[in-house]
Amino acid sequence: MAVVARLLHRHQEHHLGDYKVARVERFTAQGEIPVQQAQLIDPGGFPADTSSAEALKTAANVTKVMAELAKRRQAAQDSTSATKAGHSRTLAELEIQQFMVDSPDPNTWEDGLAKISAKYSANYVSLKMSSKTREEQDIEQQAHNNEMAMRVRLAATNQDIKNDITEAKINLDGLIANDDGSKGDADKIDKALTSLEDALLRETTPEIAAEQMEEALSAAKKGFWINQSRLRPDEIITQMQKKKKGLGKKGEDEDGLSARDMDDIIGSAYNAKALARKSLDTEQEANRDEISKAITVNDPSTISLIESSSLDETEQWTWKQRYHGEQERRAKGLDIITDNTIKTELNNDIFRVLTGDAIKSDIIDKAVAARYNPTNPTLSEGDYQKFLTSINAQYEEAYKGGMSKVNTDARGILLQPDSLGFVRNAPIRFREFGKFQEAWMEWVRSQGDKLKIADIYPEGMRIAALHQKSEKEIERLEDELGKELEEREADAKEAGNEENAKIFRDEQKKLNLGRSVTAGLKKAIAEAELKKILKPSEKFKNQIDILKLNFNLSKAETDKAREFLDKGATLDQLLKHLQSK
Incomplete structure (x- = not known):
């Protein structure tokens, strides 16, 4: 910067030195004052009154001044118009680039360019400039239009080739x-191989195309084995394991499969087996439920239902025995007397499921065996139904309770609200809390059917601890976010996008408000007390803004909060109302 300052000072001395002297001459010289050096240095110094007559001397000097002013004005207009024309061409380039991103179909690009060019050409035509400058700028404009047309055509061609x-x-x-x-x-x-080769040759050299053909063929062959692994998983696992052993130091087999490719194929086969097992488990669970209901209502088609199910032969035989045993019991008019030992054991098993010591499906199978034992059922229909209702309700309630407790406790750890429920450094803390929730739900999803109720809370708290930040770290993240918002606001302004600039400006206001939300609240309350003549929602405008920030209120919810206050509620009541939601 010091070097630039020295250069600028030297430039000013070189170019303005004569003008400094001339400005003195203007007030001291008795002879004719040179127009170039004196009279034009400050055109405002010659107002249209008689006090300037002595300085102007003759009409000839006036003519010279007017001519020189006209010359310089035209030069300034030409320079301004040339600059605007160049800027307009740059904006046109940026807009067509964005258009190509927003509209990925290359068939629309040339039409898009035509519309954008027409818009900016209209701006160009409206610029005021001399005929000479217009001629020069016309050449620039046409060259720019030709270049843009060529670039768009080239981009469209390349994209079509890539699509092909x-x-x-x-x-x-x-x-x-x-x-x-x-x-x-x-x-x-x-x-298909010929078509791919032709497509590649339109993009690259024959040598590179040949390499890419080999890669594509290798990938396609791997795709073949992946597909086969889904259809014949056990056979493909055996085959790939054998291939891998015989691979030795060759690196690839005759299909171009590496050891890693073979591992991928084996993994795909095991995954296919797992999916098939899961699908079968779901189907069989539905079959068992349907069969048990048919037995309960003495459905005459129960045997057909059993035989058409996806259960294996052994389990089908077991269900047939249960059906015949139930038929015989009813024929004899025998009631089922619940064995309270079994009932108590099943109730205890519900809690074992909730603590992760037992699997829910296994305990339900145990209850089914007690209810439908062919020779000695030990669980009445009423107690059996109560058990099913209880284990499902308890499981769902425990799940909801665990999830709710994790969310509540993690909120306290990560947001650290004060006694009034307000959060300092709110934007950053809420952002980190959101990251925790995403990571937490991802873990829950990853567990699938293996999710244990007992694991929900400790795992949730473990993930929350990973997202916990110290005060110093929060402040550092806050500073980084503030700088990022400032930069993005500046970029938006430079691009002429005031709407985006305002968005980043508003975010900075939220960030600054969150830094001292508790102190801000106290100040707002004090100010509101001085405005008793206002409606409550107007008196507590600042507090509502703070509540909106801390509770992530939508516009509709914010309006309801204002209405709540206007109907006579206190600020504390509004706060408690929001905290209870």
């Missing part, structure tokens, strides 16, 4: 993945 390559690869992958070894499939694959 992508579709060709997808087609080849699909054909190879479903190849049944027939001549018809072989012909289709050959044609």
Whole structure:
């Protein structure tokens, strides 16, 4: 900066030195004053009154002044218009680039360019400039239009080529993945290979295209084995394990599969088995429920229902015995007397499920066996139904309770609200709390059917601890966010987007408000007490703004809060109302 200042000072001395002398001459010289050096240095110094007559001397000098002013004004206008024209061309380039991002279909790009060019050309035509400058700028404008047209056509061509390559690869992958070894499939694959090669040659050299063809073919062959692993998982696992052992130091087999590719295929096969097992488990659970209900109502089609189910032969036989035992019991008019030992044991099992010491489906199977024992049922229908209701309700209630407690306790740890419920450094703390909730729900989703009620709270608190930040860290993150918002506001202003600039400005206000929310609240309350003549919602405007920030209130919720105050509620009542939600 010091170097720049020295250069600027030297430039000013070099170019303005004569003017300094001339300004003195203007007040002291008796002879004719040079127009170039004196009279034009301050055109405002020659107002249209008689006091300037002595200085102007003759009409010839006036003519010179007017001519020189006209010349300089035209030069200034030409310079301004040339600058605006250049800026307009830059904006046109940026807009077409954004248009191409927002509209990924290359078929729309040239029409988009035409509309954008027309808009900025209209701006260009309206600029005032001399004929010479207009001629020069017309050349620049036409060159710019030609360049943009070429760049858009080139980008569209490249994108079409890339799209063609992508579709060709997808087609080849699909054909190879479903190849049944027939001549018809072989012909289709050959044609697909030719299409892919042609597409690649439109983008790159033959040497690079050949390499990419090998890569695509290798990926397609891997896709074939992945597809087979889903259809014949056990067979493919055995086959890939054998291939991997025989791989040795070769690196790849005849299909171009590496050891890592084979591991991926084996993993896909095991995943397919797991999905099939899960699907079968779900289906069988539904079958058991349907069969038990049919037995309970003595449905004559129960045997057909059992035989058409997805249960294995052993379990189907067990359910048939249960059905016949239930038929025989009813024929004899025998009631089921609940064994209280079994009932108590099942109730205890409910709590074992909640603590993770037992699996819910296993305990339900135990209750089914007690209820539908062919020779000696030990659980009445009424107690059996109560058990089902209880275990499902208890499980759901425990799940909700655990989740709720995690959310409440984590909120206290991560947001650290004060005694009034307000959060200091609110924007940052709420952001971190949101990250915790995302990580927490992701863990819950990852557990699936293996989720244990007993694990919910400790795991939730563990994840919350990972997102806990010290005061110093919060302040550092807050400073970083503030700087980022300032930079984004400046960028938006520079781009002429005042709407975005206002958004970043408002975010900075929220950030600053959150830094001292408790002190701000006290000050706002004191100010509100001085405005008794206002409506409550107007008196407590600042407090409502703070509540909106701390409780993430929508516009509709904020309006309801104002209405709540206007109907006579106190600020404390409003606060308690919001905390209870």
